[in-house]
Amino acid sequence: METIRILSELANITLVFSTALIFAALGGIFSERSGVINIGLEGLMVAGAFAAAIGTAYVEAAGAYGLAPWVGVIAAMLFGLVFSLLHAVATVTFKANQAIIGVVINILALAVTVYLVKVLYDGAGKTDTLNAVFSKVPIPGLSQIPFFGEALFNAYPTTYIAYILVPLSAYVLYKTPFGLRLRSVGEHPGASDTVGINVKKYRYIGVLISGVLAGLGGATITLTTTDDFSHNTISGQGFIALAAVIFGRWHPYGAAAAAIFFGFAQAIRNFATLFDWSRDIPTEFLYMLPYVLTLLVLAGAAGKAVKGPAAAGEPYDPGKR
Amino acid sequence: MDKWRNIFNPSSVFVPLGAIVLGLISGAVIMLLGGYNPVDAYQALFEKVFGSPYDIGETIRTITPLLFTGLAVGFTYRAGLFNIGADGQYIMGMTGAAIVGIKLQLPWFIHAPLAVLVGALFGGLWAALVGYLKASRGVNEVISSIMLNWIALYLSNYLLRALLLEPGQQRSYFIHESASVSIGWLSRALENARMDWGIFIGLIGAVVFYFLLWRTKQGYELRAVGLNPDAARYAGINIKSSIVKSMFIGGVFAGLGGVFEVLGVFHYQVLSAASSGYGFDGIAVALLGGNHPVGIVFASILFGTLTYGSAGMNFSADVPTEIVRIVIGAVIFFVASHGIIQGIVKPFLASRRKLDRKGAA
Numbered sequence: 198m199e200t201i202r203i204l205s206e207l208a209n210i211t212l213v214f215s216t217a218l219i220f221a222a223l224g225g226i227f228s229e230r231s232g233v234i235n236i237g238l239e240g241l242m243v244a245g246a247f248a249a250a251i252g253t254a255y256v257e258a259a260g261a262y263g264l265a266p267w268v269g270v271i272a273a274m275l276f277g278l279v280f281s282l283l284h285a286v287a288t289v290t291f292k293a294n295q296a297i298i299g300v301v302i303n304i305l306a307l308a309v310t311v312y313l314v315k316v317l318y319d320g321a322g323k324t325d326t327l328n329a330v331f332s333k334v335p336i337p338g339l340s341q342i343p344f345f346g347e348a349l350f351n352a353y354p355t356t357y358i359a360y361i362l363v364p365l366s367a368y369v370l371y372k373t374p375f376g377l378r379l380r381s382v383g384e385h386p387g388a389s390d391t392v393g394i395n396v397k398k399y400r401y402i403g404v405l406i407s408g409v410l411a412g413l414g415g416a417t418i419t420l421t422t423t424d425d426f427s428h429n430t431i432s433g434q435g436f437i438a439l440a441a442v443i444f445g446r447w448h449p450y451g452a453a454a455a456a457i458f459f460g461f462a463q464a465i466r467n468f469a470t471l472f473d474w475s476r477d478i479p480t481e482f483l484y485m486l487p488y489v490l491t492l493l494v495l496a497g498a499a500g501k502a503v504k505g506p507a508a509a510g511e512p513y514d515p516g517k518r
Numbered sequence: 519m520d521k522w523r524n525i526f527n528p529s530s531v532f533v534p535l536g537a538i539v540l541g542l543i544s545g546a547v548i549m550l551l552g553g554y555n556p557v558d559a560y561q562a563l564f565e566k567v568f569g570s571p572y573d574i575g576e577t578i579r580t581i582t583p584l585l586f587t588g589l590a591v592g593f594t595y596r597a598g599l600f601n602i603g604a605d606g607q608y609i610m611g612m613t614g615a616a617i618v619g620i621k622l623q624l625p626w627f628i629h630a631p632l633a634v635l636v637g638a639l640f641g642g643l644w645a646a647l648v649g650y651l652k653a654s655r656g657v658n659e660v661i662s663s664i665m666l667n668w669i670a671l672y673l674s675n676y677l678l679r680a681l682l683l684e685p686g687q688q689r690s691y692f693i694h695e696s697a698s699v700s701i702g703w704l705s706r707a708l709e710n711a712r713m714d715w716g717i718f719i720g721l722i723g724a725v726v727f728y729f730l731l732w733r734t735k736q737g738y739e740l741r742a743v744g745l746n747p748d749a750a751r752y753a754g755i756n757i758k759s760s761i762v763k764s765m766f767i768g769g770v771f772a773g774l775g776g777v778f779e780v781l782g783v784f785h786y787q788v789l790s791a792a793s794s795g796y797g798f799d800g801i802a803v804a805l806l807g808g809n810h811p812v813g814i815v816f817a818s819i820l821f822g823t824l825t826y827g828s829a830g831m832n833f834s835a836d837v838p839t840e841i842v843r844i845v846i847g848a849v850i851f852f853v854a855s856h857g858i859i860q861g862i863v864k865p866f867l868a869s870r871r872k873l874d875r876k877g878a879a
Contacts, residue, residue, distance in 0.1 A: 236602075236664060283851070291857035296600050296660045297805065300798055301851045308843035309548070315838040316552040432792055436664055443661060481676035488665040495657045495665075510658070 201344055207461075207468055208348035212356050215460025217242070217417040219359045221438035222445065222452040223366050224410030228281075229447060230370065231403025232383035232508040234295045237284055237302030238411050239435025241277045245415025247310035248276035250324045250426035251317070253419075257329040265329035270355075270416045277412020278405055280306050285404040289397050292512035303435075311428045323427030330420045331355060355417045359453075362410075367449040379403055383506035386513040396513045414438065440491040447505055459487040534806050534813070536859040538820070541849035545841050552837075559835040563842075566830020567823050575704075575711025579783060581822030583608070585720040586775030587800025588818050589727050590768045592809040594645075596731055597764035598744035603648055603663025604772040605797025606670030607641040611773025613674040614640030615780045616787040619693030620682050626696035633697045634719075634777050641773015642766045644670060649765030653758035659765075667793060675789050682787070689788040699781045714782025716774075723771060724811040730767065740764050772797065799825075802850045821846055 221238050228235040235241075252272030256265040284302050287293040314324055331353045339350040370376035381389040382399045390396050415431060423430050437459050444458075445451030462483050546556035567577050587604040594601035615637030622629065648666060651657040682690035704713040731737035742750040743760045751757050775796060780787050803821055807813030828842035852859055 234660070236660065287851060287855040291855035293854040293857075294600070296602060297801065297850065297854045300602065300801055301847050301854065304798065304802075304843060305847035305851070308840040308847060312548070312552065312838050312840040312844065315840070320836075320838070429792065433668060436668060439661075440665065479676055479679070481672040481679070485669050485672045488668045492651070492657075492662060492665045492669075495662060496651055496655045504656070505658075510660075 202347075203468070205344045205347040207464055209351065210464040210468075211457060211461045212349070212352055213421055213460075214463040215457045216353070216356045216359045216421070217414040217434055218438045218441055218456035218460055219363065219453050220355075220414035220417060221411040221435055222441040222456050223362060223449055224407035224414070225439055225442040226366065226370070226445075226447055226449060226452055227379070227403045227410070228407035229403075229442060229509050230380050230383045230506055231400045232386060232506060232511065232513070233285075233288055233400055233404050234299065234510045235284070235404065235407050236296055236299030236439060237280070237306075237435075238407070238438050239431060239433070240299075240303035240306030241280055241408050241411035242415035242418070242435045242438075243303075243306040243310055243431045244280045244408075245273035245277045245412030246419045246423075246430045247313070247415070247426050248412065249273040249416030249419040250327060251313075253327050253329055254324060257327065262329045265327075266331050266420050269420055270413065273412040273416030273419075274409045275412070277408040277410075277415065279408070281404050281408020281411075284408070285401045288512065289400045289404065292514065295510055295512070307428065310426070314426065324425045326425045327420070330424050353417075353421045355413075355421060358413075363449050363453045370449065380506070382513070383508055386508050386511075390513075390515060396515075400513070411435065411438070437487045440487045443505070444487075444491050444494055462486045533853060533856045533859050534808065534817075536862065537806065537849045537852035537856075540852045540859070541845045544848040545845035548844055549837060549841060554835065554837045559831045559837045559841070562830045562834040562837075563824070563827035565834070567827040569830070570709060571707070572709035572711045573826070575708035575713055577823055577826040578717050579712050579714075580826040581818050582714075582716040582720055583775040583779055583794075583796045584799055584803050584822050584825075585717070585815065585818035586723065586778075587772050587796045588803030588807060588814040589720070589723050589800075589811070590645075590770075590772035590775070590797075590804075591800045592804035592807065592811070592814050593727055593731070593771060594764050594768035595804060595809045596744050597740040597760060598747060599649075599652070599659050599761065599764060599768075601645065601648075601663065601765070601768045601772075602660050602801065603645060603666050603797065604768070604775075604800045605793045605795070606663070606667035607644045607769040607772035608776040608794065608796050609667075609670045609674045610644040611637040611641035611776030612780045612787050613677055613776075614638075614773065615697075615777040616682055616690055616693065617677070619697035619781055619785075620691050622697075623694060624696060629694065629696040630699050630781065633693070633781055634699065634774070637777035637780070638770045638773045641776065642770040645769025645772065646762050646766040649762035652765075653761045667797065671790065671793055674787075678787060678789055683789075684786075690786045692785050693781060697781055698785060699778060700783075700785075712783045714778055716778030716782050719774065719778070721815070723774065724815050727771075727811040727814075736763065772800070775800075799846065802846055805850055805853050 221242055225235055225238050249269035249272060253265045253269030256268040280302055284298055287298045288295045318324060333351055333353055336350040340346040378394050379399050382394060382396045386396045418430060419426055441452045441455035441459055444455035466480055466483055549556040549559055567573055587608060590604040591601045615633045618633040618636045648659050648662050651662045652659045678690055684691045699715045701713045705711060731741060739755045740760050742755055743757055747757055799821060803814055803817040807817035824842045824845060828839040831837045832839045
C-alpha cells in the first residue's frame with residue numbers, strides 16, 4: 198500500500214515538472230515545423246516566468262487573489278510573444294541565422310528580465326515571494342480513483358491545460374488546413390510558395406506560437422514550483438524542452454511523452470532518498486539523462502537516425518526557388 | 519595593401535560598427551526607461567576599466583577567455599560549422615587541466631605544459647565528438663553541441679566530486695604550484711591583478727588561426743568546405759575528415775580558454791550549477807569580428823572591456839550589470855540581422871554618392 202502511495206505521488210510530481218516542459222516543447226514543435234529552429238526556448242521561458250511573477254504580484258497587491266495567477270499566465274504569454282516577435286523579425290524578415298538569434302534571445306531575455314527585476318525591486322535579485330500562486334485542484338470523482346486519481350487528477354490547473362493542449366496541437370498540425378500549410382513551409386517552402394501559401398506569414402505564426410507556449414511554460418514554473426522569479430528560476434528547462442522536441446520526433450504526442458519522461462528524471466531526484474536503487478545513482482547522471490538520450494536518438498543508436506523538418510534552419514529566399 | 523582593403527571593406531566595417539553603435543544606443547534607451555542616466559553609466563564603465571593598473575590587468579584577464587572562445591567559434595565557422603558548443607569544450611578544458619594540475623606531481627617545466635596540453639585535448643576531443651556525429655551520422659552540430667554543453671557541465675561536476683573535491687568545499691583542491699601559469703612579476707606590477715600566460719597564448723592562437731586557414735593546404739580545404747561543401751567534395755576534398763578536424767581545432771581553442779582560467783586565474787575549479795556563458799559570448803565575439811582573427815581580437819577586447827566595466831557601472835552609477843549583457847545581446851542581434859543596418863546605411867551612402875555626382879557635374 199505504501200509503495201503504491203509513493204508511486205502515485207512520484208507520478209504526481211513528475212507531472213508538475215513535465216507540464217512546463219510540455220508547453221515549451223509544443224511551442225518548439227510549431228516553430229520548427231514551420232522551418233525555424235528555435236533554440237531560444239530557454240529565453241522565452243525566462244520571459245514568461247518573469248512576466249508571470251510580475252503580473253501575479255500586481256494583481257495580488259490589488260487584492261484580486263483568485264484572478265492573480267491567471268493574469269500572470271496571460272502576461273507570460275504576451276511577454277513570450279514579444280520576444281518571439283524579435284526572433285521572427287530577425288530570422289524570417291531579415292533572414293538572420295536562426296541558431297544565432299536563438300542565442301541572442303536567450304541572452305537578451307535573461308538580461309532584460311533580471312534588469313527589470315532590479316529596477317522594480319530596488320536592486321534586489323529576485324521578486325517577492327508570491328502568495329496567489331496556483332494550488333492543486335482535485336477533479337471531483339476522478340481524483341477518487343485509486344492510484345490514478347492522485348497521480349493524474351489532483352494536479353495544478355496548468356497540468357489540466359496541458360492535457361488539452363497536447364491533443365489540440367496534434368489536431369491542429371495534422372487535421373487542419375492550417376497545420377498542413379504550416380508543416381509544408383517547414384518541409385519545402387519553395388513548393389508551398391508556388392501553390393500560393395504565404396511562407397513568411399506561416400513562419401511568423403509558427404515562431405509566435407512558440408513564444409506564447411514557451412511563455413506559458415515559464416509561467417508554469419513560477420506559479421507552481423518556485424513562487425518567485427530570479428535569474429535561475431529557469432535553468433536549462435528550455436533546452437530540455439528542445440531535447441523533448443527532438444526525442445519526440447517533432448510530434449506533439451512524442452514530445453509530450455519525452456517531456457513526461459524527462460520530468461520523471463527530474464522528479465526522481467526528489468525521491469532519491471526513498472529508494473535504495475536510486476540512492477546509488479550520482480545525481481549528475483540524472484541531470485545528464487535527457488541530453489544523452491537525445492544524442493543517442495539523433496545518432497540513430499536505436500536504428501535509423503532522426504531528421505527534423507527538411508527546411509528547418511534555412512531562411513526562405515524566394516529568389517533561390 | 520589589397521589584403522588590408524579586403525579586411526576593411528565597407529560592409530565588413532559598417533555592419534560591426536553600426537551594430538556596436540545600435541547596441542550601445544539600445545542599452546542607453548533601456549537605461550533611460552529604467553530611470554538611469556546612460557551618460558553617467560558609460561562614463562563609470564570606462565573609469566572602472568582604466569581607473570588603475572589593477573583594473574587594466576583584470577580587464578585583460580576578462581578578455582582572455584572571450585578571445586579563446588571567439589577563436590573557437592570563428593575557426594569552425596570558416597569550415598561551415600556553427601560551434602555553439604564552445605561552452606562545453608571550455609568546461610572540459612578546465613576539467614582536464616584541473617585533473618592534471620591536482621593529481622600529478624611533476625617538475626614545473628613538464629607539469630604546466632602537460633596540464634595545458636591535456637586541457638586543450640579535452641576541449642578538442644569534446645568538439646571532435648560533435649564533428650564525428652555530424653560527419654558519420656548526419657547529426658546537426660547545433661543540436662548535438664547544445665546537448666553536449668549540458669553533458670559537459672554535469673560530467674565535469676561528477677569528475678570534480680569523484681576525484682578532486684576538497685572536503686567541505688564547493689571547489690576542488692588547489693593545483694600544485696608547478697602547474698601554475700600565473701606570471702608573478704606582471705601581477706605585482708599591476709597591483710596584484712591576476713595575470714597569466716593566457717592572453718599571450720591567445721594572441722599567438724589568433725596568429726595560428728590565420729596561418730592554418732590561409733597559409734596551409736588543410737586550411738584551404740577547410741575554407742572550401744565552408745564555402746561550398748558540394749564543390750569541395752567534387753574537387754576531391756574529404757569533407758568528413760575536414761569537419762572533424764575543424765571541430766577539433768575549434769575545441770582546442772575553447773579548451774585553452776578554460777585551461778588558463780584554472781591554471782592561471784583561480785588555481786582551482788568550482789562545482790557549477792550553470793555554464794559560464796563564455797561559449798555563448800564567444801559566438802558574439804566571432805560574429806562581431808567577422809570570423810577573422812584580427813576582428814576577433816578587437817571584438818574580444820570590446821566585450822571584455824564592457825563586461826569588466828559593468829561592475830563599475832553598478833558601483834558608481836547604480837546601474838544593474840545586466841545592462842552590459844543587453845548591449846552584447848543587441849550587438850549580436852544587429853550583426854546577425856545585418857539587413858537592418860544595411861537598410862539604415864544604404865540610403866545614406868546612396869545620397870552621398872548622388873551628392874558626389876552632382877558635385878562632379
